[in-house]
Amino acid sequence: MHDNTVSFHRVVVIAVVVGIISGFGAVLFYEGLKFGTRFFMGNLLGYVYPDEGQSMAEIATWAPPDSIWLILPIICLGALASGMLVYRFAPEAEGHGTDAAVRAFHGEGKVRWRIPLLKAVTSILTMTTGGSAGREGPTAQISAGFGSIAADLLGLSARERRIALATGIGAGIGTIFKAPLGGAILGAEILYRRDFESEALVPSFLASIIGYAIFSSFEGFDPIFGLGDISWSIPQIPLFLLLGVVCAGMGVLYVHTFYMTQKVFKSVFSRFSLPGYLKPFTGAFIIGAGVVLLAQISYEGLLVGLGSLGPGYGFLQLAMYNMLPLAVLMVLPFAKILTTSLTIGSGGSGGVFAPGLAIGGSTGGAVGMVLHLFAPEMVPMSSVPVFVIVGMIALFGSIANAPISVLIMVVEMTANFSLFIPAMGAVAVADVLTGTTTIFREQVMTKAQSGAHRGEYQVEVLEGIRADDAMVPADRVITLMPDESCAHVLSIINRHGHTGFPVLEGSRLTGIITIGDVRNGTESGKPALSVRDVMARELVTIDPDATLEKALGLMMDNNIHHLPVVRITDPGTLAGFLTSSDILRAYTRVTAGEPDHQ
Numbered sequence: 001m002h003d004n005t006v007s008f009h010r011v012v013v014i015a016v017v018v019g020i021i022s023g024f025g026a027v028l029f030y031e032g033l034k035f036g037t038r039f040f041m042g043n044l045l046g047y048v049y050p051d052e053g054q055s056m057a058e059i060a061t062w063a064p065p066d067s068i069w070l071i072l073p074i075i076c077l078g079a080l081a082s083g084m085l086v087y088r089f090a091p092e093a094e095g096h097g098t099d100a101a102v103r104a105f106h107g108e109g110k111v112r113w114r115i116p117l118l119k120a121v122t123s124i125l126t127m128t129t130g131g132s133a134g135r136e137g138p139t140a141q142i143s144a145g146f147g148s149i150a151a152d153l154l155g156l157s158a159r160e161r162r163i164a165l166a167t168g169i170g171a172g173i174g175t176i177f178k179a180p181l182g183g184a185i186l187g188a189e190i191l192y193r194r195d196f197e198s199e200a201l202v203p204s205f206l207a208s209i210i211g212y213a214i215f216s217s218f219e220g221f222d223p224i225f226g227l228g229d230i231s232w233s234i235p236q237i238p239l240f241l242l243l244g245v246v247c248a249g250m251g252v253l254y255v256h257t258f259y260m261t262q263k264v265f266k267s268v269f270s271r272f273s274l275p276g277y278l279k280p281f282t283g284a285f286i287i288g289a290g291v292v293l294l295a296q297i298s299y300e301g302l303l304v305g306l307g308s309l310g311p312g313y314g315f316l317q318l319a320m321y322n323m324l325p326l327a328v329l330m331v332l333p334f335a336k337i338l339t340t341s342l343t344i345g346s347g348g349s350g351g352v353f354a355p356g357l358a359i360g361g362s363t364g365g366a367v368g369m370v371l372h373l374f375a376p377e378m379v380p381m382s383s384v385p386v387f388v389i390v391g392m393i394a395l396f397g398s399i400a401n402a403p404i405s406v407l408i409m410v411v412e413m414t415a416n417f418s419l420f421i422p423a424m425g426a427v428a429v430a431d432v433l434t435g436t437t438t439i440f441r442e443q444v445m446t447k448a449q450s451g452a453h454r455g456e457y458q459v460e461v462l463e464g465i466r467a468d469d470a471m472v473p474a475d476r477v478i479t480l481m482p483d484e485s486c487a488h489v490l491s492i493i494n495r496h497g498h499t500g501f502p503v504l505e506g507s508r509l510t511g512i513i514t515i516g517d518v519r520n521g522t523e524s525g526k527p528a529l530s531v532r533d534v535m536a537r538e539l540v541t542i543d544p545d546a547t548l549e550k551a552l553g554l555m556m557d558n559n560i561h562h563l564p565v566v567r568i569t570d571p572g573t574l575a576g577f578l579t580s581s582d583i584l585r586a587y588t589r590v591t592a593g594e595p596d597h598q
Contacts, residue, residue, distance in 0.1 A: 011203050013154065014147075014164045019207035021146040022171040023214025026139060029120050030176060030219060033135060036128025037310075040078070045070050047306075050314030053226050056321050062314070064302055068295040071130055071309070072288035078129025079284030082122040082349050083277035089118055091276075098137045098169070098351060101144035102191055103442040105165050106450045116145035122349035130291075130309040131284065132339035133350020136173045140351070143172025143211075159199075162452050166191065166200035167207045173353075174204075174409075175211035178224055182409025184208040189402040193436045195446040223415040224313070228321055232386045232422055235378065240390055240422040243367050244429030247394035250363050251430065254337050254356065255399055255439050261345035276347065283346030287339050294335075303328045308335040312358030316392070319365040320385040320414075326373075329366040333359045352439050356396035357410070364391020386422060389414055393423045398430035399439045459549055461590055462583070467551055468544035470586035471565045471576035479504045479574070480513060482532035489518045489531060500562035500579065503535050508572045509564055511535035541566045544575050548583050555580055 041047045050062035065071070123138035147168030151161040166187050174183015184204035188197040232240075265279050291305035307315035307328065315332070318324050324332075340355035368387025371379040379387075389410060397406035407427055411419055436445070447453040480489060480501045493499060493515055503511040517534040541564045542551050551563055565576035 010154075010156070010160055011163065012206070014150070014156070014160060015167060015203035015206035016210065017150045017154070018143065018147045018164055018167045018203075019171055019210025020214065021150065022143045022168060022175050022207060022211035025116070025120075025142055025146060026172065026176040026211060026215045027218045029124070029135070029139060029142065030215070032120065032124045033128060036124045040074055040129045041310075044074055050318055052224055052313035052317045053222060054317060055226055056228055056323075059314075059317055059321065059323070062318075064306055068302065068305075069292050071291055072285070075130040075284045075288045075309075076281055078125045079131060079280040079343075079346075079348055080277070082125040082131075083280035083347060085118060085122050085125075086280075086347065086349060087275070087277040089114060098140045098190065098353070099440050099442045101140045101165065101169050102440055104144060104148070105162055105169075105191055106442065106444055106452055112145075116142040116149075119145070119349065123351075126280070126343065126348045126350045127310055129284075130287070131280075131343040131348050131350060132287070132308060132310065132312070132336060132355050133343050133348060133352075134311045134354025134357075135176055135351060136353035137351020138349065139172040139176045140169045143168035143175075159452075163200050163203055166197055167203045170200065170204035171207035171211045174208040175215045177409060177413055178212060178216060178219075178221070179409040179412035180208040180212040181205075182405050182407075182412050185408060186402055186405035189405045190400060190440065191443065191450070192447070193401045193438055193443045193445050197447075224413040225317055225320060227385065227414055227416055229382055230385045230416070231380070231382045232418075233383075236383065237422060237425055239371060239379065240387075240426045241429050243364055243387060243391060244394045244426035245433065246367055247360055247363055247391055247426065248398055248430040248433035250333055250337075250359060251356075251395045251399040251434055252437055254340075254359055254395070255437055257337050258341045258345050258352070258439065259441070261341035265346045279347040280343075280349075283342035283348060287342050290338075300325060300327045300331075304331045304335050307332045307358075307362070308339040311354035312336060313354060316358055316361045316388065319361055319388045322381055322384055324362075324365065326366065326369045329362050329369055332362040333366070336362065353396065353400075356399065356439065357392040360391040360393070360395025361388045362391075363395060364388045367391065386419065389416075389419055390423045390426045394426035394430040396439075397427040398434040399437060401431075401436070401438050401440070401443060403427045403431045461587055462549035462552060463547050465548045465586050465590060466544065467542050467546050467548060467563075467565055467578055468576060470548055470582045471544070471578040472582065473576050474574045477502060477574065477577040480531050481505065482510065482530065482535070484531050486518050486529050486531065486534060489513060493518065502564050502574055502577055503531055504574065509539070509566065509574045511537050512539060512562060512564060514560075514562060539564060541571065542578065543568050548586060551578055552580075552583055555583075 037049060041049050045065045047065040048063040050059050119138050119141050127133050144165045147164035151164045170184045170187020173186055174180045187204045188201045191197050269279055294301035294305035336355055336359045344350055364387040368384035372381060372384055393407050393410045397403040400406060407423055411417055444450050478501055480503050482503055482505055500514040502509055503513055513531050513535040520534055540554055540558050542554060544565050555561060561580045563578045564574055565578050567575055
């Protein structure tokens with residue numbers, strides 16, 4: 001009882017410390033993003049940036065830059081600076097930080113102290129100069145890094161360290177998106193493809209609340225996105241299910257394009273021995289040139305190019321106000337997939353969450369607008385923003401293997417809880433269709449595959465297997481008699497590969513001989529010894545109904561690898577023979593789902 005109380009107190013301390021750090025860390029990171037955007041996009045590019053959360057009147061004043069070609073040197077400069085910092089000081093800060101945080105959880109649970117600051121700086125450089133990336137990945141890695149630092153300072157155990165890290169992921173994301181409930185659940189859900197880290201849930205709730213309170217005290221308590229008059233109806237539900245199908249397809253395209261781009265960059269730069277810090281620069285150059293080219297084609301091309309830059313939330317806000325034409329909505333998801341793959345897949349620093357929401361939102365907007373054109377009475381213009389929001393949830397919730405938390409987060413970000421019903425249907429369909437496809441490659445399937453829980457599951461599996469399910473039955477065991485010579489036993493070892501044998505006198509178990517005993521009995525200079533002379537007479541045995549967990553414990557306690565299996569009611573009769581190799585084979589068979597073959 002005392003241990004549980006101490007553990008509870010330590011978990012509360014973890015949650016409070018991580019929550020405070022996440023809150024202030026998110027404020028500093030968010031202010032850095034705002035400053036960088038004003039400087040690079042506003043002062044240098046002359047771009048009146050559309051922002052999420054603006055009212056319809058405010059966002060209507062946005063304006064594209066007069067000299068779009070300036071985006072090329074700006075985005076390249078940001079990528080080059082970010083790449084040089086990452087590859088010089090912290091290669092693990094490359095790419096989307098959520099995966100790095102998930103990898104740390106399943107590994108040693110440690111993040112180097114320099115990572116939070118470097119991740120913040122490199123992500124600000126990437127995103128504010130036009131790189132297509134989001135703030136959730138960096139925030140997850142930053143908060144997880146601070147959680148790891150707190151674990152070092154507090155001297156936490158490995159289990160508590162991992163709780164601190166998972167709590168940091170949830171609190172950081174929930175804080176910066178002003179979605180404390182969804183963020184807390186995300187920290188527990190995003191670690192696995194088909195499982196849930198329940199131990200991290202309660203501390204994540206507490207930390208997320210604290211972080212949200214601190215962050216919103218500085219940045220305001222309004223939700224991330226503003227909404228006008230929107231509506232949806234029950235007859236539209238099949239249409240939202242259809243949207244789930246479309247989002248599943250776009251989500252799979254996003255994942256495959258992203259990792260194919262990453263693979264191509266690694267392959268090319270490795271083949272030609274090019275410096276790694278030029279990878280983000282190369283990706284940025286392609287993006288900048290593409291945006292300039294789109295701007296020359298048409299005004300809609302300019303909108304697509306601008307919408308494919310940065311996190312994409314400003315253009316999501318425009319879509320929620322029905323302020324983007326259908327042509328832009330139809331092309332923007334593909335453009336966003338390409339720019340995100342080129343930004344992060346090339347090694348730029350940022351998250352895949354925001355681009356994923358932008359891809360899903362513009363996909364939803366395009367579907368909603370097409371449905372409005374064909375059936376305006378069934379899908380009025382006021383319903384199109386609902387398709388935008390449901391598309392955000394369906395696409396990213398499915399490819400993140402986190403449908404519950406993303407569903408809650410986006411609803412929190414829009415502050416419209418009536419959207420739960422259409423979004424639940426769409427994300428369920430998308431999740432089923434995408435299966436285990438994931439944008440987070442460091443996710444493992446279940447706790448059984450996680451380094452954080454492997455020891456627990458080994459014990460649990462072994463406790464479910466009886467000795468008689470793994471042993472070699474007595475009628476198949478090679479047995480020896482006490483009068484046989486050690487030289488003869490050595491020849492049997494060489495012939496069969498076994499290293500231990502029970503010794504029977506008549507039909508009664510009298511001892512056990514192993515390869516170590518045989519070597520002692522066949523050393524040069526010693527008289528020829530028999531099995532009786534070297535065998536162990538004090539036997540460690542196990543009952544057939546005992547578990548393999550007990551058998552393994554007996555072997556470890558006695559430093560042995562062989563156990564005669566005898567019944568408690570008849571200890572002199574051999575029922576079978578169990579070795580450490582038999583235990584390993586039985587464990588592997590059960591975890592692989594293979595049937596018994598005894």
